[in-house]
Amino acid sequence: MRWTLKPKPDSKTVEALQKALQVDASVATLLVQRGIETFEDAKTFFRPSFKDLHDPYLMKDMDLAVQRIEQAMANDENILVYGDYDVDGTTSVALMSSYLKTKSNRIATYIPDRYDEGYGVSFKGIDFAHDNDFTLIIALDCGVKAIDKVNYASEKGIDFIICDHHRPGAELPKAVAVLDPKREDCEYPFKELCGCGVGFKLIQALALKDHKTVEDLGEYLDLVATAIGADIVPITGENRALAYFGLQVINNNPRPGIKAIIEQTKKPELTITDVVFIVAPRINAAGRMKHGNYAVTLLTETDDHLAETYAKEINEFNLDRREADQQITKEALAQIEDNNEQNRLTSVVYHESWHKGVIGIVASRLTETYYRPTLVFTKSGDMLAASARSVKGFDVYNALQACSEHIEQFGGHKYAAGLTLKAENYEAFKQAFEDEVSNTIDRSLLIPEIKIDAQIEISDITPKFYRIIRQFAPFGPGNMTPIFMSQNLQDTGYSKCVGEDDKHLRLSVKQGDSKISGIGFNLGDKLEMIKSSKPFDAVYSIDENHWQGQVSLQLRLRDIKA
Structure with a gap:
């Protein structure tokens, strides 16, 4: 390594903070490294408060979103709460649907099938909404790039409210409201919310209309903290306060579904790290091995005994997931060794029978072993599908873009991406990816820091x-x-x-x-x-x-x- x-940070700043807080120089140094330079900064850092949360109406389109939901409630419209199948998506759907159900009995949920529909808003989901007389879809942790899907819904008389945190494209969907702090025209002060965090801001805005404060929404913060941990967003600013209070709920009074997961672990007190490695994988396993609906059912259940039953079922999915990823990792490592590819600058492996739900985890494990940009392929219908993972400092998305002539579709970000290609293009792509990484990567990035x-x-x-x-x-x-x-x-x-x-x-x-x-x-x-x-x-x-x-x-x- x-x-x-x-x-070392500026010594005068460290001395001033040391004096203000009456702490050792080593502690003051650690704080200044984290951007905490004054007594007030330290007070906010060490004593998170609900006052640290911003006014939700600072988010672009928030007033339009609240107005449309209130209109739907007044007119007895059917509302479909739609979200992705990962932890951020399923916690978002659980949060939004359970809050809206306190105000209306016309609320239903929809999670797309990972294998049949893929990521994000799907035409199949919109058809389901149309067939079942839903006139409003609230999409969480997805939708900011679903321009054609939102147009399709509009033709069928269905409105969209989008709550997303991914970077938008050049054009926004023509939804009633697009809540996304990463919109260039959005002046919301904190840009790093997860999808569930954006959903929480929407229920905070709705609650304000009922003269309720953020303190009245404490019961939802276990979901928000779980999503913050699982989605690996920065635990700074507003996320720090949400995670801090969410952990208190997780440890003192969690919802039955999360309580049932915790009881399986026998841990007396959970940290965010425990949430990431204990709670999140179980919730994720539902969408990976079966269907994300199982996770939403668990997270919205109010009966302790039923929650316990659902948690056992989800734990079985997680054990299956673990067994699959261990077996596939073993086979993938053997493939690299058998083909004498240990000295390449990339790891690209493929087997048609590998489980699509775990290839992302396997890619992460191979990256840990060989520490280089990695792709794990499996067969998906007529195509090959892959999950990509990178090493710190290297943009795998850009590398895939450079190889796009061999790829049918790809998306993602700097350190994790997904792609599909035709089977006959696999070998050509594999070589092109190796060449691109060889030509662009700084060799020092191949040693973990x-x-x-x-x-x-x-x-x-x-x-x-x-x-x-x-x-x-x-x-x-x-x-x-x-x-x-x-x-x-x-x-x-x-x-x-x-x-x-x-x-x-x-x-x-x-x-x-x-x-x-x-x-x-x-x-x-x-x-x-x-x-x-x-x-x-x-x-x-x-x-x-x-x-x-x-x-x-x-x-x-x-x-x-x-």
Whole structure:
């Protein structure tokens, strides 16, 4: 791994903040690195408040959206709440439909079938709305590029309200309202909401009409926090407040569906990281292995016993998903080795029987193994479909664009994309993609980088220091867990390998008179270096080790070097 120490921020700013907050210089430095430079900034950061949430009517078209929904309610119109099959989409649909059902009994939901309809608004979904007398569709986490679909709906007498967070194209759909903070003509102050976050702003605006405040909508924030974690949006600004209060709901009074998932995990308290790795994969598994409707049913269920039954069913989908992705990953790695492709700058693999619902996960796993732009293909009807993943700093979307003569369709963004092509174009595309990456990638990007916030001594790691660091949570993009480096560490003689096949490293180190233990997952191969009696450097975060009723601070190791 490449170790990169972040530049030290301006010393005068750090000193001023240190003085204002009465904290150590190391804490002030970490805060200034995160853009927190004044007492007021720190107050907003450490004590999120509902006052940090913006007026929803600052969002372009919000008044039009509210007006059309109120009109639909007054006229007893049927409203269809439509969303994508991933976590952001299904939580959005659960949020919007459960709120609207408190005001009308003419609300239904629609999630497109991943395999039959694909991503986003579909003609089939609009036909369903028309056949069942829906005159208004509220589309969440999709729709900002659905120009032809919205026109088609309009011809059938169906209006659209779009709540999206993806970047719009040159033209917007002719919907009644397009709520998207990334619209160039939208002056909403925070641009990084997820789809469920945009949906929440709409119910916030509707609630204001009923003289209710954002505090009255607390029960919906478990869904918003789940979507924020799963969609990997920056946990800064408004998202930080929504995630902070949403986690409180998840841990203290979650809806029955989320409560049933948590009970399967036996975790006493969930962080955003737990939401990403425990709650989100289960919700996602419904759309990957079966149908996104299962997730919406779970997330809107009000009966605890029924929610428990649905959660068990979804957990089975997740176990199937895990089994499929492990098997396909194994086969994909074998394919790379059998074809002697370990030295290429890209990984492109294909098998006609691989499950389309998990090829994105497999692409991520291959990227972790070989750390290079990766595509995993499977057969999809008459075409081959692929999920693409990239390495930090390399734009895979641009690379696909350069190979577009071999591709039928593609879409996505810098680090993740999807595409389809004809089977006869596969080999030509594979070579063109390798050539394009070879010609454009900076070779240093093929070595994973670990960014280090600060260099500290082991003696700096005190319970007080850790207590303050914990208050930096919720962590995520824009506010990652602080990463530290310590130099000239030595083994105390008690370090050892642990786990199956001795894969992991249980560390016991000293620096001067200070000692601390640590755990390094998948770092078992570093034991010999540590045991050599020579000093070494380590990069790590800090967490707690709970063992036999005792709690102690430990290093969560990321890498070790002689």
